[in-house]
Amino acid sequence: MADLSINFAGIKAPNPFWLASAPPTNSGYQIMKAYEAGWGGAVWKTLGMPTINVSSRYGATNYRDTRMAGFSNIELISDRPLEDNLREMREVTKRFPNHATIASLMVDTRQEWNDIIKMVEDAGAAGIELNFGCPHGMCERGMGSAVGQDPVVLKTIVEWVMDAASIPVITKLSPNISHITDPGMAAVEAKTDAISLINTVKSIVGIDLDTYAPYPVVDGKGTNGGYCGPAVKPIALHMLKELKQHPQIKDTPVSGIGGIETWRDVVEYILLGATSVQVCTAAMHYGFGIVREMEAGLRKFMDERGYQTIYDFAGKALPNVTEWKHLNLEYSVKAKINEDKCVGCDLCYIACDDGAHQAIALPQEGQGRIPSIIEENCVGCNLCSLVCPVEGCITMERKDDGSKHRTWDERTQADNIPNTWNDDRAGGKGHYVPEPALALENKRKDRSKW
Amino acid sequence: MAEYKRPANEAEFQANFKQKKPLMNATQAYYESSRCLFCYDAPCMNACPTGIDIPLFIKQIHTGNVEGAAKTIYDANWLGNACGTVCPTGVLCEGSCVYNNQDVPPLQIGRLQNFATKSVIDQNKAMYQPGPDNGKKVAIIGAGPAGIACACELRTLGYAVDIFEAKEKPSGLTVYGIAPYKITNEEVLAEMKYLQDQLGYNVHYNQAITSKEQITQLENDYDAIFLGVGLGATAFRNLPGEDKNGVYGAVEFIEDLRMNHEKTHVGNRVIVLGGGNTAMDAASESARMGASEVTLAYRGSKEKMGAYDFEYELAVGAGVKGVFDASPTEILGNGSVSGVKFKRASGEEFVMECDMVIKATGQAKQGSFFSLIDGLELDDKTRIKVNPETNQSTNPKYFAGGDAINGGAEVVNGAHDGKLAARGIDAWLK
């Protein structure tokens, strides 16, 4: 049976499922409850300078009937007295010595860093996480993402911390930056023990149509929030990959954060090299109980593939993430419709006709509603298979025989790339496109009978 | 049997005739509407006789534009609210929803439709106004779904409209004939009021048009005439004993039920003759009124019945027993009915006892009324012949729609015909 325990940069935990520094880790009560529920670690809600929070703090992006596909907040770091937090931390670490109880910190001056590090070490913290991410409020005071966005400042602070700390240090990065490797390098150069990412993405989740103010509305006004939840996972995965493929950063352990909710999310993060994961929104949405699903799913995955520990497959997808120019231009897939599964919604038809390559035909009048692929026109873009509401109904079938392999890079080296306006070697040359005027004839079916 | 107790008051009546398609609440509508795939050239829409843009109104409900959804519905169907509950959606829109192809329950289109229309009716949100007066006048005979739809459409086009209606309420069989568990009188009439308040056509109640003089008068006073007279009373079947006490026509029985609810007389042992939807309704209704035994007797086999399967199942669910291969030959009894004599195809005869007979053996045609109108051609089933594009009859001044041209279909067909005829009238008078 799989062994889920980890040693993350010297921080040991019974499993890689940690709660991210956020409201679910606001108190000792919550963290103990989470450990009881099965979480392996928790990064305490960021401690630091005293704050005051507003009321009306969260907003969400709902998609159809899915609540909180994206989630946004304008909350600051912990507004509870440091003393209370430390007392509770001491109790948690005493009762759960084998769990990864990590203190997230955000202060300003070197002296403050030195002092607070000492205090959390005394309280038994297994590690420290540096919050350089908060993109609202704290950054206006020169902390949080103001640091995360300035690699020079970040490096200096991490150096202070590394000087002062005797327990492992995780530097938490902000995604609000063009190249995540810049702050990543700064952290590594300052000798951080590990990195975690992402913190929240600067965002406005929506505008209230009555007050004309952004959500969450605070007495008629709003401010940019930090976006997280399922919607940000793709951004986070990409940044994780950037770090894990960077020659100087890749050996630094990364705790993956952003939109993690299910075992699949967890596996994807590990495949791109994360060796612990942190969760906030999913726990805020469903409570601590969701960890049951993550754990059961991860175990099943590992048992089926014969992995003993997560290190057996950590980073396994990295070699397959490459640059566009190394993709095989000779590879060819075409859509195929399984007529037994098709329900006849014709969404694939209209998607391809209006949004892709006019490669799907409707049946003749009176011949039902199952469309067909016009293979000559299909460029294999996948769109139809993505819009099809029936799982596995449209599949993309490989058409080339696999014998040829030619990339843009190889073609460039062979001086065989299109490089003039009307170059015959361009991809779309000779590809069928209907005459523009046909659009006017193919108007929506005659509705005059109604 | 006797699953239903005889209702003693209105509350008990409503309990026995509980609405089959109750109004959705906002949460139900939100989740249900989220399921719609927004199909291209949607099959549900193609299955709707009035062509309501169903994916559009469902999406509008989902995005909180409920009024817009109601507008989408009414733009296509003036009886949008009635249709939501009374349409046989299982064989129309919902029956065509692509989800059926995967054995996933189809969208509850009818209930979503009501969610939108009921909302604007309850808030009395006016969405239409009469078009600028064009100085022309149209008379409509019959305030059924076809007549009302025609009136609404004509008013938006600027015509003055007078409806002549034999009865005292609008909507025809929608209020007088449809089973009470499909829609309440209040709900039907609320929609009628909602439409009339916005569009301002005149309805002259208790004004049957029955004579040549009246017809001539109308022809003189109006630029065009729309016939939305539906079908007539229950047809006489020349069955020996048909005149005995306790023998009722289905349409008359149902009208009595719709108007008088629990006060309607229903026997203890009821035999319903017929195999169409009206027979199913009458049988279900007798059972719900607390008859201890209701038998549905049909001359052919179960498969041959004209009724929708779901209507038969609904009747059986209410406790009705079906007897097939049973042609009635005589109604027995000494003054009052005491039984019916049947004959099987094999020639075998048998008697079933009862104290009430409901004949659901078809409605009479309006042939004698139609004969008052010059040049009005009928087909071999006494249906008015019309041009299917304009609903104009062979007498160009007359247009027609609803049961009078289709021999008895659904409310939605009447609604569609009325709209079409109004456009036909407009094209003809221009």
Ligand SMILES: Cc1cc2nc3c(=O)[nH]c(=O)nc-3n(C[C@H](O)[C@H](O)[C@H](O)COP(=O)(O)OP(=O)(O)OC[C@H]3O[C@@H](n4cnc5c(N)ncnc54)[C@H](O)[C@@H]3O)c2cc1C
């Ligand atoms: C028992 C029963 C159950 C039904 N159930 C359903 C159902 O569940 N769902 C559904 O969609 N459809 C149902 N129908 C069918 C539906 O009611 C009709 O198809 C629809 O009402 C037809 O509309 P119409 O306007 O053509 O005629 P009608 O509704 O019949 O209206 C005709 C109107 O014209 C009036 N009229 C007739 N002659 C004259 C005259 N000479 N002068 C003045 N006024 C006149 C009548 O009083 C009546 O108001 C049912 C029908 C019956 C009989």
Ligand SMILES: Cc1cc2nc3c(=O)[nH]c(=O)nc-3n(C[C@H](O)[C@H](O)[C@H](O)COP(=O)(O)O)c2cc1C
């Ligand atoms: C309300 C709220 C408050 C947060 N506060 C903190 C914080 O104090 N310190 C911190 O490092 N990150 C904070 N975060 C960011 C989360 O730890 C996490 O990085 C982010 O939410 C992405 O993970 P998720 O998609 O699982 O929510 C906060 C997030 C939310 C939603």
Ligand code: SF4
């Ligand atoms: S893969 Fe793209 S081009 Fe091919 S049929 Fe599907 S949508 Fe059209």
Ligand code: SF4
């Ligand atoms: S999208 Fe899928 S289900 Fe819909 S018509 Fe195309 S193949 Fe069929």
Ligand code: SF4
């Ligand atoms: S067929 Fe069903 S899923 Fe498709 S548009 Fe109509 S209601 Fe929506």
